[in-house]
Amino acid sequence: MPRNFTGLLAALGTVFGLCLTPLGLARAEALETPARQAVLIDLSTHTVLFEKAADERMTPSSMSKLMTVYLLFDKLAKGGVKMTDTFTVSEKAWRMTGSKMFVHVGDKVSVEDLLRGIIIQSGNDACVVVAEGMASTEDAFAAQMTARAKELGLKGSNFKDASGWPNPDHYMTARDLSVLAQRLIEDFPQYYPMFAELKFKYGNIEQGNRNPLLGAVPGADGLKTGHTEDGGYGLVGSAVRDGRRLILVVNGLTSMKERSQESSRIMEWGFREFQTYTMAKKGDTLAEAKVWQGDEEAVPLTVAEDARVTLRRVARAEMKVKVVYDGPVPAPIKAGDVIASLEITAPDMVTINLPLVAARDVERQGVVGRIFSSLRYLVSGDAS
Known part of the structure; x- marks a missing residue:
């Protein structure tokens, strides 16, 4: 039977460099405003x-x-x-x-x-x-x-x-x-x-x-x-x-002056404290998911569209990223099927989950292949 897997994103620094952090507000001095x-x-x-x-x-x-x-x-x-x-x-x-x-x-x-x-x-x-x-x-x-x-x-x-x-x-x-x-x-x-x-x-x-x-x-x-x-x-x-x-x-x-000052201050704060980063581009292979009874043992994972996040500049040091999926994923699999998510967390920030899709088709094994896969799983627990 399929088992649950949580895979860490391989080669994170190579794929994303220092650009990854989650959406939300990082630990930093909170913004205050007299606006109601x-x-x-x-x-x-x-x-x-x-x-x-x-x-x-x-x-x-x-x-x-x-x-x-x-x-x-x-x-x-x-x-x-x-x-x-x-x-x-x-x-x-x-x-x-x-x-x-x-x-x-x-x-x-x-x-x-x-x-x-x-x-x-x-x-x-x-x-x-x-x-x-x-x-x-x-x-x-x-x-x-x-x-x-x-x-x-x-x-x-x-x-x-x-x-x-x-x-x-x-x-x-x-x-x-x-x-x-x-x-x-x-x-x-x-x-x-x-x-x-x-x-x-x-x-x-x-x-x-x-x-x-x-x-x-x-x-x-x-x-x-x-x-x-x-x-x-x-x-x-x-x-x-x-x-x-x-x-x-x-x-x-309370006044036109306060409106002018606050609106300018908050707008400048937003541009200064946050940055938008491209985490991954469409077609990039981010990880692989194991496949159950497929003609391939794993399927590469990618994003359907360019993935961008806006984050507090100071949040990157404590960011954690992992790939989460319920697997092995049963075949057949079609390119574009959502089969995993990229989970990004950091202290005091809202967790973000970005959908990951299959980068290519994986066909189901034939009858004989499925029999051997089931036997292998019964003997060794290997569901690939």
Whole structure:
């Protein structure tokens, strides 16, 4: 009968050098922040570098405008509207207070201008124009926002308006905002550069982008700030350097200055303290697994896709790696079958298990071969 085997990864230093460590947080000075909610993610490996109350319901303020933008981007991408199409400004939109694009009743405003009015100027009035233009009423549009949020996997979000106007039933989580930011970046690369624009002029009124990361943090290119009395000062930010993209969400800060300082500090910390490493490339042979009743005694193990991890730079010294599988693996085996995992551990870090697949086919032995294999196992315990 097959037995359980746990094989150490052979020639670890030769295969990976000093590049292997597990996902998670290594033993080091913990990051602290006055933000009530926060999350920092390395998008290249979907690694959470830091989080604080990331799943707590919070007032997202104008950061929830990102969902309004998402729905409009999606409509554009599917051909439902064009940048040159116009929506008409209602009295309700015109009467919106707070941050404004300064549209006027009866104006016919292009989709392109409205997008910049939301993204750059954080216009509450522009959000209402978009909501009414796409769904007749803002209430109907808010229902669409909530429905789409569920489709995107935003588990802690509910929308009651298009702008983030205070409402006790309008809420999101920091983690949901990070997922939404990721989807905006990945789903709409053709439109995403709007978030990096520094200023926009409409109706002879020029306003600057409120995002404090732009121009202050190298590689910063988005996304959105927010502020209400209940929510405090918040930001959804992103920056990319050397192929690494970080997404940051902070909320509940006490001032614009604190928001600017904290968001820059945490973003720089993420780039400085962590690094993303390629552990193995597709096709690399990492180890072998014993085979039960196959025409070969072992099958080489590899990764189906390039395997990358983001890790604390100080974690490598205490990293441990082993190959784990339930074996011998019964034949037949097809190339690409997941038959093992690469287990990576270190103190105070989350264990990561990467799937390992068969690098080639292994056919089953014929009847005679299977008989001899069974007899050998009965006599010697050798299941190969």
